[in-house]
Amino acid sequence: MTDKKISTEENILEIAREVFIQNGYDGTSMQMIADAAGINKSLLHYYYRSKEKLFGRIFSKVFGQFVPQLGVVFMSDMSIEEKIYAFTEQYIDVFIENPLVPIFVMQELSKNPQHLVGLIREAGINPEIMIESISKALEKEDMQLKDPRHFLVNMIGLCVFPFAARPLTQRMIFNNDEDAYHNFLLERKKEVPEFIINAIKKG
């Protein structure tokens, strides 16, 4: 029953992922995961030895799934405007499908920044090269840019923040209307690129 084994192990990982993303490391117990997966508590330890190891596997996967995308777009040979559109559209779409991931990642990294060393290596990210490539792309197309690092943080922030602060913004600005907020997020696939491009166009 090698088939069954893989199936169960993978199933645990998928369920645990959802529970951890929803509740964070501290807010999640092995019991919660076992219940959600419809299995026994001790089976979790059989497969993953400890809560920390299980979490580590999941967090690495989540981190590796979302963060490195950042680089791909900016290494391509699109124009800078195309890159900005491609990046924001892609990230906003991904987070609409995984709305709890931004706050989850930031929350856990805030408690364990030291894990980043390994995570960045695993994910094969090289931020310096990306910064360099942004810098060149902007110069080439006559965009006004004092510092590519501010540009990068601005762009990511404009994409991520509405998800991380969703309860606050949805309640305060949209009277807690789910659909209206979802629509607002979709609008941002145009709003954000336009905002950025306007901001960096040479006056």
Add this chain to the structure above:
Amino acid sequence: MTDKKISTEENILEIAREVFIQNGYDGTSMQMIADAAGINKSLLHYYYRSKEKLFGRIFSKVFGQFVPQLGVVFMSDMSIEEKIYAFTEQYIDVFIENPLVPIFVMQELSKNPQHLVGLIREAGINPEIMIESISKALEKEDMQLKDPRHFLVNMIGLCVFPFAARPLTQRMIFNNDEDAYHNFLLERKKEVPEFIINAIKKG
């Protein structure tokens, strides 16, 4: 010894605040707070009955201390450019002094959005009036603005994100150089307003 009583009670609140902000609700135990305050665990229950009540008091205070500032600047009679400068400078300064507050607030609200109803009422915030006032201010000064809600989310996001995602950005963009990142945050008091104003200026 009324004096002593107040002093201890306030002291607990201050210490507990730091511990909660650092570790979140789930990551904090009553024992941790007691140790940090140099008192006994049961004294916490004497003053505040339960962990949840203690947390509630602290969260309300933190929320009320930071979120409503938002409105003050925008109800003033400054020009829109002055308002943008005032808002970003003020928020970035406040978060430099309280760097863990953004992620703390977003994290806890993400787990308990329903608390917002009471919190917003307590804090005396009226978001609709603020949105309206932004909208008018921008129209009056001939700024290009399709939707004041995107403007608001953009501005707040540009201020808050670098704090919420600090571990990630500091490590990836600044090789984990604390001072360089602190300097980067200070730069944003100019960068962010310039970025915003450029973006919304009529072309």
Add this chain to the structure above:
DNA sequence: GTCTATATTGTGATAGAC
């Protein structure tokens, strides 16, 4: 592989001495 049973430690919370 999957379960039951159990060990151990930590948790929030209360009672009661001083």
Add this chain to the structure above:
DNA sequence: GTCTATCACAATATAGAC
């Protein structure tokens, strides 16, 4: 007001039956 002692329960984790 502040402590010690203690409760009831939940946590992670392991041993061992099947």
